[in-house]
Amino acid sequence: xxxxxxxxxxxxxxxxxxxxxxxxxxxxxxxxxxxxxxxxxxxxxxxxxxxxxxxxxxxxxxxxxxxxxxxxxxxxxxxxxxxxxxxxxxxxxxxxxxxxxxxxxxxxxxxxxxxxxxxxxxxxxxxxxxxxxxxxxxxxxxxxxxxxxxxxxxxxxxxxxxxxxxxxxxxxxxxxxxxxxxxxxxxxxxxxxxxxxxxxxxxxxxxxxxxxxxxxxxxxxxxxxxxxxxxxxxxxxxxxxxxxxxxxxxxxxxxxxxxxxxxxxxxxxxxxxxxxxxxxxxxxxxxxxxxxxxxxxxxxxxxxxxxxxxxxxxxxxxxxxxxxxxxxxxxxxxxxxxxxxxxxxxxxxxxxxxxxxxxxxxxxxxxxx
Amino acid sequence: xxxxxxxxxxxxxxxxxxxxxxxxxxxxxxxxxxxxxxxxxxxxxxxxxxxxxxxxxxxxxxxxxxxxxxxxxxxxxxxxxxxxxxxxxxxxxxxxxxxxxxxxxxxxxxxxxxxxxxxxxxxxxxxxxxxxxxxxxxxxxxxxxxxxxxxxxxxxxxxxxxxxxxxxxxxxxxxxxxxxxxxxxxxxxxxxxxxxxxxxxxxxxxxxxxxxxxxxxxxxxxxxxxxxxxxxxxxxxxxxxxxxxxxxxxxxxxxxxxxxxxxxxxxxxxxxxxxxxxxxxxxxxxxxxxxxxxxxxxxxxxxxxxxxxxxxxxxxxxxxxxxxxxxxxxxxxxxxxx
Numbered sequence: 001x002x003x004x005x006x007x008x009x010x011x012x013x014x015x016x017x018x019x020x021x022x023x024x025x026x027x028x029x030x031x032x033x034x035x036x037x038x039x040x041x042x043x044x045x046x047x048x049x050x051x052x053x054x055x056x057x058x059x060x061x062x063x064x065x066x067x068x069x070x071x072x073x074x075x076x077x078x079x080x081x082x083x084x085x086x087x088x089x090x091x092x093x094x095x096x097x098x099x100x101x102x103x104x105x106x107x108x109x110x111x112x113x114x115x116x117x118x119x120x121x122x123x124x125x126x127x128x129x130x131x132x133x134x135x136x137x138x139x140x141x142x143x144x145x146x147x148x149x150x151x152x153x154x155x156x157x158x159x160x161x162x163x164x165x166x167x168x169x170x171x172x173x174x175x176x177x178x179x180x181x182x183x184x185x186x187x188x189x190x191x192x193x194x195x196x197x198x199x200x201x202x203x204x205x206x207x208x209x210x211x212x213x214x215x216x217x218x219x220x221x222x223x224x225x226x227x228x229x230x231x232x233x234x235x236x237x238x239x240x241x242x243x244x245x246x247x248x249x250x251x252x253x254x255x256x257x258x259x260x261x262x263x264x265x266x267x268x269x270x271x272x273x274x275x276x277x278x279x280x281x282x283x284x285x286x287x288x289x290x291x292x293x294x295x296x297x298x299x300x301x302x303x304x305x306x307x308x309x310x311x312x313x314x315x316x317x318x319x320x321x322x323x324x325x326x327x328x329x330x331x332x333x334x335x336x337x338x339x340x341x342x343x344x345x346x347x348x349x350x351x352x353x354x355x356x357x358x359x360x361x362x363x364x365x366x367x368x369x
Numbered sequence: 370x371x372x373x374x375x376x377x378x379x380x381x382x383x384x385x386x387x388x389x390x391x392x393x394x395x396x397x398x399x400x401x402x403x404x405x406x407x408x409x410x411x412x413x414x415x416x417x418x419x420x421x422x423x424x425x426x427x428x429x430x431x432x433x434x435x436x437x438x439x440x441x442x443x444x445x446x447x448x449x450x451x452x453x454x455x456x457x458x459x460x461x462x463x464x465x466x467x468x469x470x471x472x473x474x475x476x477x478x479x480x481x482x483x484x485x486x487x488x489x490x491x492x493x494x495x496x497x498x499x500x501x502x503x504x505x506x507x508x509x510x511x512x513x514x515x516x517x518x519x520x521x522x523x524x525x526x527x528x529x530x531x532x533x534x535x536x537x538x539x540x541x542x543x544x545x546x547x548x549x550x551x552x553x554x555x556x557x558x559x560x561x562x563x564x565x566x567x568x569x570x571x572x573x574x575x576x577x578x579x580x581x582x583x584x585x586x587x588x589x590x591x592x593x594x595x596x597x598x599x600x601x602x603x604x605x606x607x608x609x610x611x612x613x614x615x616x617x618x619x620x621x622x623x624x625x626x627x628x629x630x631x632x633x634x635x636x637x638x639x640x641x642x643x644x645x646x647x648x649x650x651x652x653x654x655x656x657x658x659x660x661x662x663x664x665x666x667x668x669x670x671x672x673x674x675x676x677x678x679x680x681x682x683x684x685x686x687x688x689x690x691x692x693x694x695x696x697x698x699x700x701x702x703x704x705x706x707x
Contacts (some may be wrong), residue, residue, distance in 0.1 A: 094626055101623035107684050109616060112509050113583045191662075192507055193579025197617070200581075210508035 044238040052328045109201075112211070113181070115296060118201040128168040129162070133309050134268060140316035143262055146177035149216045150319065151225040151254050154264035155232030155242055155348055158273040159292040161189055161199070162307055163266045167223050168203065170314050182215050184208075185224040186232075193295055209249055218259040223264070226341070229289060239270040240356060242349050248341035251322065255331040258323030263344060265351035268312030271366040310366050313355050317347065378405035382450045382489075384432065385457035386415040389561045390495055390553075393593035394454060394600065399424050401601075406410060407640040410441075428527070432476030433455050434509050441483035441561065450487070452600055455480050456495040458532070460563035462525035462653050463674060471530055477532035481539045484546065491547045492536070498552045498585075498609060500530045503662040510667035513607040515553075523655035525564075525596065540605075549607045551596060552667060554611040558589025566690065567651050574622050575637055576629040577660050581619050585665045588681040588689065595677040604674045609666035614683040618660060624687050628696070634661075651691040 106117035130136050136171060144150065154167055164183035171181050184207035188194045205211050207224070215222050226245040234243065256262050278290040297304030322340060324332075330336050360363040381398055385391045387408035395415060397533035398404045401423055409415050410430040417425060428444060430437060445453070450526070457476055463469050484492060501511045502518035519530040533550060555565040568574065587595075587610055595610040621631050632640065634657075641654040671680045679691070 053492075097628075098623065098626040101626065102620075105617075105620050105623065107616070107620065107624060108614065109583070109620070111615065113615065113617060115617070115620075128388075187505065196582035197579070197580075201617070206507065208506075208508045210510070210512075214510065332512075 012342055052079075068233055069082055072144065075255045076211070076303035107200075112179075112203075112205045112215070113200045114182075114203045115201040118198075119203065122202055126165055127173070129307075130166060130169045130173065133307070134162075134166065134272070134312040135153045136170060136268075136312040136314055138164055138174050138314045138316070140318075141171065142220070143318050144171060144175055144179070145260070145319070146175075146179070147219070149219045149257060149259040150221050150262055151216065151250060151259045152181065152221065152262050152264050152316075154223060154266055154343060155240075155352060156225035156227045157234060157239070157266070157269040158307065159232060159275060159294070159297075160273065160305065160307070161185065161225075161232075162272060164204070164223060164225065166269075166312060167264060167266065167314060171221065179221050181221045181223045184212055184226075186228045188229055192288070209253065212250075212253050213257060216253065216259045221268045222259075223258040224253075226250050226345075233290060234270070234275065236270075236274045236276055237276070239274070240267070240352050242345055242352075245341045245345045248322045248337040251340045251344070252331040254322050255326060255328055255337075258321075258328060260319035261344060262319050262353060263317035263348045265315045265317070265348055265355055266312065267352060267355040268310045268366070269313075272307035272312075274308070308367070309367065315351050315355055320347075321342065326367070374381055379403065379451035380406045380408070380448050380649070381452045382408040382410060382445065382448070383454045383456065384410045384430065385455070386427070387413060388456055388458070388460065389556070389589065390561075390593060390596050391415065391454075391456045393524050393589075394456075394596050395425055397593065397597040398600070403601075404508075406448065408444065408450065408514045409442075412477060415497055432479055433471040437476075438479040438482035441480065442486050445483055445487040445489065450489050452491040452493065453480070453484055453489045454493045454495070454596075454600060455536075458497075458529060458654065459525070460561075461567065461651055462564060462656075464523045464648060469524060469611055470626065473528040474531045474535075475493070477535050481535055481661040485539070488543060491549070491600075491603075492539075493596070494530065494533065494536045494548070494550045495596070496529060496533050496550050496552045496607075498528075498554045498611070498664060498666040499526045499659070500533055500552065501664055501666065502526065502628050503582070503658040503664040507663045507665075509663060511609070512663060512667050513609060513670050520655050522559075523653060525653065528654070534572060537607075539615040547603060547607055549599050549602075550607040551599055552607060552609050552666065553592055553595075554585045554587040554609070556589050556592045557586045557686050558592075559692060561589040564652055564656070567594075569621075569625055569627065569658075571627070571650075573628045575657070575660065576619060576622070576631045577637055577657065578631040578633050580674050582659075582661065582663045583623055583665055584618050584683075585611055585615050585626070586683055586686050587679060588686040589676075591679045594680075595671065595675070598675055598677050602675055605669075606674075608671040608675050608677075609668050610671055610677065611666050611668040612679045612681060612683050612686055615665055616683050616687075621687060624689055 043351040068107055104118060104121050109115045152167065154163065156163060164185070168183055181202055182202060182205050186207050187297060190199065190204070190206045200223055205215065205230070212222055212224065227243040228246055230243040234241070250261070253259070257314055273292070273294055273350040275292050275294055277293040279291045283291045284291060291298070294304065296306070296308070326336065381404055382389055383391050383394055386395060392413070392415055395407060395417065398407045404424065407425045409425050409427045412429060412431050414427040430441060449592060451619050455477065458473055459469055497513070500517045500519055501507070504518050517530055517533065520526040536548060538549060540546070556563060557566060557569070591612060592610060598607070619629055637655055637657055641657055644650040645653050670681065
């Protein structure tokens with residue numbers, strides 16, 4: 001629970017010392033002046049009531065005394081609603097309600113809305129999916145730097161973004177420095193009711209070039225899925241065929257912030273939610289681009305949204321330092337940016353193909369591993 | 370960085386002297402030795418503290434009058450006004466939309482007409498971050514050069530937006546005037562009263578089901594300090610004045626101890642329309658968009674160029690606001706801890 005019920009608000013002064021530029025502004029503005037005004041206004045009330053005289057400055061002390069007396073009387077015989085509140089234990093109820101409402105959330109989130117307590121709350125689910133359900137094998141984690149910025153570029157599949165969650169969890173669980181990956185989430189998922197806010201609380205950030213640049217300049221690990229919506233909308237027959245890599249925004253980003261690109265291949269996500277077809281009719285009305293048709297959805301209702309237990313491999317490739325090779329000014333060269341984006345796409349496709357070729361049979365080993 | 374007045378004994382004119390920020394500015398200017406005279410322009414005299422010296426002079430100016438610009442111009446000429454602070458904007462949405470339009474949009478035109486002739490050295494405008502609008506495509510931190518989207522059907526926001534556009538045009542046409550626009554995040558605090566403080570004073574608050582945007586506030590003392598700093602400094606351009614940190618909307622409600630009422634969007638819009646039409650609540654239906662999407666601004670430029678950095682975090686701001694709002698079922702924090 002939060003501490004604000006036990007400690008005075010001054011005790012958690014984590015936002016720093018008083019600003020030396022303002023010489024004790026709070027004391028001057030809140031206290032003295034405010035009280036003076038209050039008393040001054042109250043002192044004229046007897047005049048309004050009696051209407052006989054206005055107390056001048058000379059009468060002020062008298063007025064203050066009268067005011068004090070009036071307040072003491074009020075304390076002794078309070079007006080009705082105040083009385084009610086004192087008698088009923090509403091105060092305690094309200095404090096308990098506040099404590100209850102703060103359950104599972106912390107009162108400090110980072111700039112992009114990641115809530116450490118909410119993250120910890122969902123940890124068990126990711127751990128279960130990672131080690132039991134998908135039995136993820138992460139390879140090449142040593143390519144991720146233990147400090148400093150990097151841009152993870154991965155393929156995308158499945159109707160729900162399980163792959164970004166698994167990439168995030170792999171680094172947090174198995175990398176020696178336990179770094180947090182900030183996955184960029186496309187708009188359609190980010191603004192989904194319920195799912196969007198949860199993704200935001202556990203570290204997801206809306207895919208926006210400004211957001212990504214800000215995160216990289218803060219030396220964070222950012223995961224980007226350049227296929228975006230097209231990657232999620234792949235049909236079963238197109239599985240593991242990478243789609244166009246957006247407009248190469250991630251290359252521009254890497255060049256501008258001189259962040260190394262780490263290619264990531266995720267294998268298994270396609271089998272977890274094999275999309276046999278998609279229905280666009282009515283989907284726009286409920287705010288999603290299409291309704292997926294999988295072997296289980298919508299036949300089994302909401303339970304059909306659960307992923308099938310396929311066997312997953314996540315391969316992290318060697319970092320590619322584009323900024324060193326081409327310089328940050330290359331971000332303006334559209335032809336070069338597009339060529340580099342396609343180069344990285346090809347590389348990830350090769351990583352996927354080599355992972356797939358290690359499977360013995362195409363369907364059975366997708367689940368048994 | 371160090372804000373210095375160009376000459377001692379300058380004259381400052383403040384419109385909207387009865388607003389919270391206007392009043393705070395008057396008090397700070399009273400104590401500022403470099404300021405010689407303050408013209409408080411409003412429709413009624415501002416409540417000054419008993420310690421008020423003789424610096425502040427009240428002049429009744431009603432910006433909704435059709436020929437107020439001439440009146441203002443002669444006033445500025447006579448007093449040799451050095452800095453003009455334009456803060457005559459509404460803090461609550463109102464049903465009197467015609468009057469609000471006359472005051473905010475046309476009133477700004479009158480002010481700028483007067484300033485165009487007299488050309489004060491400095492012009493400071495009080496705006497809000499609401500003019501960016503809550504939009505699904507907003508980045509997490511809006512910088513000052515982001516597009517001002519406003520809101521497609523909020524008169525409250527759009528009048529301010531139009532006023533700001535006029536001031537920006539004025540800045541281009543009059544390069545001699547240092548024009549400074551302050552976009553304040555929603556101001557919370559124990560004494561200020563605006564749309565947000567009213568909204569959060571109610572025991573229950575609507576939540577758009579399944580949506581939980583990040584929110585940002587600025588403490589009233591930080592806001593007042595920023596305004597005084599803007600009057601003192603020489604910085605020009607637009608500045609976001611925001612507090613430290615962000616919190617999700619539902620966490621704000623939890624900290625305040627308000628009961629969230631989750632509603633589907635369609636229901637929430639209809640309920641809000643009904644409540645607004647019957648004048649039961651003070652926030653119009655368009656405000657619901659700010660409970661759906663992000664509208665958070667970046668205060669780095671104010672820190673760099675204006676020398677303003679907020680002192681209080683969002684949590685402290687919320688607790689401070691809560692501490693002195695006991696009449697709506699909230700507890701006095703200090704009393705609760707005693």
